Amino acid sequence: MNNEEKMKHMMNKKVWAVVGASNNPEKVSNRIYHTLKSNGYETYAVNPSYDKMDDGCKCYPSIQELPKVPDCIDFVVPPHVTLKYLEKLDPQVTPNIWLQPGTYDDNVVKYAEDRGFTVVHEGACAMAYLNLHG
DSSP states (O other): OOHHHHHHHHHTOOEEEEETOOSOTTSHHHHHHHHHHHTTOEEEEEOTTOSBOTTSOBEESSGGGSSSOOSEEEEOSOHHHHHHHHHTOOTTTSOEEEEOTTSOOHHHHHHHHHHTOEEEOTTOOHHHHHHHHO
């Protein structure tokens, strides 16, 4: 699959986790979280720094503590944090990874692809994709 096909594939998934979601409306991660929710996606916030999002929904400390296994995990954290999360994930369970700009480097992408994750990166933002195609 090329990057465009991977983006379409992931946008057909309905349960998303946003790793690094902030309850600060000024942050991109907050806007991504709300854009996914407002477009009908079941969206979970993952950030050990917060208990709740600004909409009152629970913010989870880890992916493993989510009430559902997400179909797609959207990363909005620095590359070293992305890598720490990826090391704890099984691509057989959570195969779809969306790496927002600034959340990855060559090592993160190589690690994810070598492990068998389906990876979207290359400057692709899920929020921008939804705004263009949603």
